[in-house]
Each structure stands twice: as C-alpha cells, then as structure tokens.
Amino acid sequence: MAGKPGRGPAWETAAWAALSDEAAKIQSDKGPHLRDLLKDEARCGALQAEFDGILMDYARQKVTLDTRQKLLDLADAVNLKVQITAMASGKFINTTENRAVMHIALRAPKGEKILVGDVDVVPEVHEVLDRIYDFADRVRSGKHAGATGKKLTNVISIGIGGSYLGPEFVHEALRTDEAGAAAAEGRSLRFLANVDPVDVKRALEGLDPESTLVVVVSKTFTTAETMLNARTVSRWLEEAAKSAGVDKSEMIAKHMIAVSANVPGAQDFGIDGDNVFGFWDWVGGRYSVCSAVGVMPLALQYGKAVVQEFLAGAQSMDEHFLTAPLENNLPVLLGLLGVWNSSFLGYSVRCLLPYSQALLRFPAHIQQVDMESNGKRVALDGTELPFDAGEINFGEPMTNGQHSFMQLIHQGRVVPCDFLGSIKSQNPIDNTGNGEPVSNHDELMSNFFAQADALAMGKTQADLKAEGVPEKLWPHKEFPGNRPTTSILFPCFDARRVGQLLSLYEHRSAVQGFVWGINSFDQWGVELGKVLAKQVRTQLQSSRQDGAKVKGFNPSTTSMLERFVASQN
Ligand SMILES: O=P(O)(O)OC[C@H]1O[C@H](O)[C@H](O)[C@@H](O)[C@@H]1O
Secondary structure, eight states, rough: TTTTOOSOGOOOOHHHHHHHHHHHHHHTTTTTOOHHHOOOHHHHHEEEEEETTTEOOOTTOOOOOOHHHHHHHHHTTTHHHHHHHHHHHTTTOOOTTOOOOOGGGGOOOOOOOOTTOOOOOOOOHHHHHHHHHHHHHHHHTTTOOOSOOOOOOOOEOOOOOOHHHHHHHHHHHTTHHHHHHHHTOOEEEEOOOOSSSHHHHHTTTTOOGGGGEEEESSSSSSOOOHHHHHHHHHHHHHHHHHHHHHHHHHHHHHEEEEEESOOOHHHHTTTOOOGGEEOOOOGGGGTTTSSSHHHHHHHHHHHHHHHHHHHHHHHHHEEEEEEOOOOOOOHHHHHHHHHHIIIIIIOOEEEEESSSSGGOOOOOHHHHHHHHHHHBBBTTTTHHHHHHSEEEEEOOOGGGGGGGGGHHHHHSOOEEEEEEEEESSSOOOOOOGGGSSSSHHHHHHHHHHHHHHHHOOOBBBHHHHHOOOGGGGGHHOOOOOOOEEEEEEEEEOHHHHHHHHHHHHHHHHHHHHHHHHHTTTGGGHHHHHHHHOOOOOEEEEEHHOOOOOOOOSHHHHHHHHHHHHHSSO
C-alpha cells in the first residue's frame, strides 16, 4: 500500500501491543532492577553484539532477552529489512521530495553497481572523488597556488547545518589522530557557519588571505547564511587583491571553490565551473559528509589516503548494516533500543557521551542527523502519529559532562545514555613510571566503565546506613539506579573507525524512522522560520533606509522591532 512500506503502521501491530505490555511490566514496582538484571551472566553475555572489533554492550538497557525478541518482532512486523533494502537499492523512499536516499553510494568502492532509477551512480561518485583528490593534491603540493604565488595552506569551509556539522566533527576527530596530524602538518582548516558577524571575525582572525583557500559548501547554494558569509569573505579576498595589486577575478578564481548539488547556482555566484564539485539530490544535507561536502575540506587538510580510510570505514559499517542478521546488527540494535526507550518507556531525551576529546563535535553532528531526521509528527501517508517520534539528543565529551549535567542523569530525570569509548588513545600518556597509578587513558576509561555501572546499580539507603552516613542525608545521597545505558567500545578512533562511527549513527536514525513509519529524510520544519525571516529582513531594510514604520507583525514582535530599529547597530 502506497506510503506504508511495512505491513501497516507499527503502532497497530501485535508486536507493538506486546511491547506496550512488556514496558508496563518492566516499569512497574515489581519490574526488575538493573542491579538484579546485571547479576545474570547469561543475559549479560547475550546482550552484547560485535562487529569488526567494535563491542556494543547493552546489558544496562532495561531489557530482558524476551524484550529483545519482542523488539525484533516489531522490526519484522514493520518489514524493517525490506525498508533497509529499499533505501540501499535506490528506491525513492523520501516520498515528500520524490528522492532516493543513497548516502551509502558515496562510500561504495569503485566497480560496485548501485542504481538510482536506472543509473549506476558509483562511476559518478568516483569521478567527483578523483577530481577532489586531484585538486586537493595540487593545493597541498603548491601546484595550485594563490593569486600572489603563495602556497594555500589555510582553508575556510563556509557552510551551515549538514554542510558544516559532519565535516567539522570528522575534522576534530582526525586532528589529533597520528596519521591525521602527520598528513595535516603545516596546514589549517576552519569553519564559518553562523551568519552572526562575530563568527566571521573568529574564522578570519589571524589569517593571511593570500594563503587562504575558501570552500563554499551548500547543497542548494541558496542558504541565506552561507551566501552572506560567502559574499563577506569574497570581499575580504578582493580587498587583499587590491592591496597586493592583483586582479580581483584572479583572486576569486584561485582562492574560492564550491561544493554544491546546484552547480549552475555556484557558477552564477562567480565560481569557475572547474572549481565546482558536485553531488546529487539523493544525498540529504545531514547525510552528506562522505560527498564533496566533507571530502573536499578533509582531503585538503588530510590528503587522499586518510580520507580513503575514513570512507572505507563508513563503507564497512554500511555492509554490516545491510548484511548482518538483525539480532547482531549494531545500527539496528541501537535504533530498536531508541524506539524502546522513547516510545515504550517514555524517555524522550538521550545523551551521547564520547570518552574522547577528539569526538568533541560528534554530539552536535548527531543532533542534526537524528533530530532533523526523526523530529516528525506524521506518518508517511500524512496521518498524525499517535505518539511523539524523535528524541532530544545532547551530549559532551567526557569526563567533562560528569562535572556538569550528569547530576541530573544520576538523581534527576532518567536519560538513556550512549557511552562511547576506545581501547587505545589517540595520544597515549603514561606516567606510571613517575608514580601515577595508571596511564592517562586508563584514568579516562575508568570513568567510562564506572559511570555506566553507577547509573545502572545506584546506591540504596541501606548502603548509606552501612557507610555510617547520617540519616537525614540518606534521601539526598541515595541513587535510584536502574538508569539505562549502552556502552560501545571501539579499538581506537582513527580515520577508519571514525567512518564506522558516522555510518553507525546515520543508520541508527534511519532504523528508528523506519520503525516509526515516518519520512526521516525530509526537513520541512525548517522552512517556516526562513520565510518569516524574509519578512523581517524586508522591514529592517525599509526602516533603516527610509525610516519606514514597523507594520504587519503582531504587537509583541512590533514592539521588539521598534526598539531594535530605534538605534543603529
Ligand atoms: O547545504 P545547504 O543547502 O546550504 O543547506 C544547509 C542546511 O540548511 C537547511 O535549512 C536544512 O535545515 C539543513 O538540512 C541543511 O543541511
């Protein structure tokens, strides 16, 4: 039936009803506590899954083996496997925009065949990749130099949302990786996203325009913020051209390139067609890290070899997602647990806790991937959902979060967490020879293991009594525990593993959307604000230029606007 790729809405299936009953049991006073569930060795052994050395332990989720089976039954009831295959085989599953969803093709190896409609897209993908590698190589070697002959050692990538967050996450992740750092020696990569002019100051501070290459990244090449920032930075380049006595157009030709699915739009902006690197409408903005959007800035900074490792990592996780049985499939399990926690146990927030400073921007990227994908209110056929889809995502690198928001997660609201850690550090420091009890990474990871157990086990008033804590403090010092978490242990975070992590979380969101029966690949919810901003912009222009009265807004906005235009900024 059109618009319903499963066997009917998930919430009308017997599997959904069975999970609702299961949730009522688990959440009741008589339901099991994680403290007890964690005593069960067989259960702990069974609630682990592994792929390529990545261990996912979900024994600290409020599930029994029976719950897991019921979640897998739900996956079956909504034809999850069929929906995954439909995505991977280029079906136009983004029905409101009539598009395929093929970010998987961006990391497919040469020679693989992936059809979108009746076109095999892999050759086009590799043609663009080869152009990027070639261009990046020429910049890195100095063959493509700036207008005054200087080597282009600095890159500013201008873009917002999906044209910014993913590339920045990967850049931060590779910055301190050994191979990444070696490949990036002598180079810098910065991002300019916000339309706030303060971000322009931060991005340009201390940069020499003569040695700076600007990459304008925008799928549509119409995004207001990116276009204004691109114009602002092109003026900065033109000023520099004037001072250096070189031609303005020469400066733009040598120092400005674009990444876009709208190649004519980029050319109209004034960027030479040879310097425009394309991608396709079947790549959603938030899923575009492995297109030219991410590959261009990353190849400039880290070179081809590192980027290829990253893409190969993402591809290996894609392969696992498409082929592993659902009960051992990491993205599927993560997605099903997300559905369980939010739709059945009622936890609408989740927290991403990377025990790695290099994953500093991972939560911000996944915030967009997940919240823009699954923050929807209707099913594919337009009927209103009888539950809230989507989850609120937030997070910070750890152990920093332990000293700020973790209080709430231990003793306030229940917020399921994903703990992400690695066996090896990107920067091992070992002063055990100088009296430190453990290496610095072991110290970090002590917290990774301890926090998850603290959340699961808690601490009872009986424990406090035994410790001799004064009775009046017992309620304050009690930890209820029974707070669900998943721990994912990676061997390390190098380029390949970062690619795997990216793909893992992209597919997690897709799985949840497939189960909920929504379109995870459109984002109409961002449009209204853009339209209203246009009206305000027109008002500001006429008020500033002609002293026009503020009109056409509600009284609240009118009074704020009047105050705003009363003085120049
Ligand atoms: O890449 P662009 O076309 O400039 O779009 C940048 C971003 O803005 C839009 O408003 C959407 O919310 C995002 O999904 C998109 O990634």
